[in-house]
Amino acid sequence: xxxxxxxxxxxxxxxxxxxxxxxxxxxxxxxxxxxxxxxxxxxxxxxxxxxxxxxxxxxxxxxxxxxxxxxxxxxxxxxxxxxxxxxxxxxxxxxxxxxxxxxxxxxxxxxxxxxxxxxxxxxxxxxxxxxxxxxxxxxxxxxxxxxxxxxxxxxxxxxxxxxxxxxxxxxxxxxxxxxxxxxxxxxx
Amino acid sequence: xxxxxxxxxxxxxxxxxxxxxxxxxxxxxxxxxxxxxxxxxxxxxxxxxxxxxxxxxxxxxxxxxxxxxxxxxxxxxxxxxxxxxxxxxxxxxxxxxxxxxxxxxxxxxxxxxxxxxxxxxxxxxxxxxxxxxxxxxxxxxxxxxxxxxxxxxxxxxxxxxxxxxxxxxxx
Numbered sequence: 001x002x003x004x005x006x007x008x009x010x011x012x013x014x015x016x017x018x019x020x021x022x023x024x025x026x027x028x029x030x031x032x033x034x035x036x037x038x039x040x041x042x043x044x045x046x047x048x049x050x051x052x053x054x055x056x057x058x059x060x061x062x063x064x065x066x067x068x069x070x071x072x073x074x075x076x077x078x079x080x081x082x083x084x085x086x087x088x089x090x091x092x093x094x095x096x097x098x099x100x101x102x103x104x105x106x107x108x109x110x111x112x113x114x115x116x117x118x119x120x121x122x123x124x125x126x127x128x129x130x131x132x133x134x135x136x137x138x139x140x141x142x143x144x145x146x147x148x149x150x151x152x153x154x155x156x157x158x159x160x161x162x163x164x165x166x167x168x169x170x171x172x173x174x175x176x177x178x179x180x181x182x183x184x185x186x187x188x
Numbered sequence: 189x190x191x192x193x194x195x196x197x198x199x200x201x202x203x204x205x206x207x208x209x210x211x212x213x214x215x216x217x218x219x220x221x222x223x224x225x226x227x228x229x230x231x232x233x234x235x236x237x238x239x240x241x242x243x244x245x246x247x248x249x250x251x252x253x254x255x256x257x258x259x260x261x262x263x264x265x266x267x268x269x270x271x272x273x274x275x276x277x278x279x280x281x282x283x284x285x286x287x288x289x290x291x292x293x294x295x296x297x298x299x300x301x302x303x304x305x306x307x308x309x310x311x312x313x314x315x316x317x318x319x320x321x322x323x324x325x326x327x328x329x330x331x332x333x334x335x336x337x338x339x340x341x342x343x344x345x346x347x348x349x350x351x352x353x354x355x356x357x358x359x
Contacts, residue, residue: 078287139254
């Protein structure tokens with residue numbers, strides 16, 4: 001009888017729990033949530049990411065040792081404010097012959113259509129690939145993070161990968177962020 | 189003044205709510221808050237509209253909440269009579285910066301900082317912080333409360349789907 005009552009109480013307790021999001025924001029030490037991105041049609045972007053063919057790819061398939069992912073939105077004023085500084089991060093990397101083929105940057109426009117992604121790209125002259133996430137599918141897989149959210153992924157030679165740094169907002173500027181990326185991914 | 193515990197937590201730590209508990213079916217208490225220009229605004233001035241009263245601890249954050257923005261856009265598209273009033277203890281100057289409202293015409297940010305009349309009238313004033321708990325109240329065109337949701341953990345978002353479901357019944 002007591003056992004039955006305890007089980008009943010536990011059952012009632014679980015019914016009282018609030019609904020929780022299925023996914024948590026990506027964290028250091030974890031693998032990336034599973035999602036696909038379309039292989040860019042633009043040949044320069046394709047070459048930048050070291051991809052070939054058509055269809056979809058996973059971030060761990062990018063030809064790099066480290067990939068910096070920014071989850072942003074065209075409508076996020078903080079993402080807009082950070083855009084020149086992240087462009088500068090790209091420039092710092094590309095100008096450094098030791099880093100240029102090792103670290104890549106991509107952006108994912110949460111809830112943004114291809115048109116909105118193009119608008120952001122043109123307005124802020126973004127030199128690295130940006131991807132639309134029109135239906136928030138990737139945003140959901142990433143625990144519906146606030147923006148901007150930065151994820152630094154280290155890709156190993158065997159194709160396995162791990163998140164070495166994850167950060168919500170607070171972009172510190174190109175040099176400090178590059179320093180952080182290098183330390184987190186043991187490239188320093 | 190009534191105090192209630194066991195309703196909300198912050199990172200699992202219990203907090204106390206001050207003010208009157210309100211329930212669906214009752215008349216929505218009137219209150220006066222300040223708009224972004226420091227002008228007083230009363231709930232009763234929205235009579236005839238469906239009001240979504242959404243209270244939050246703070247709007248002044250350096251990141252964007254796309255969830256909330258999505259909800260604001262969806263809710264405002266549900267009908268011409270829908271108005272979203274987001275209330276917090278932030279000063280009006282800080283509320284102006286809130287990105288989940290920018291470009292969404294039907295969202296108004298209102299400050300309860302001066303007298304906490306909303307917080308006390310709706311029982312969502314947090315005693316320990318003098319901030320508002322995260323909660324959503326739906327008020328119909330006649331001024332009757334039709335839905336109440338107080339979010340248990342302060343750092344979590346509301347259950348937006350449940351709110352949209354309840355809202356669709358009023359529109």
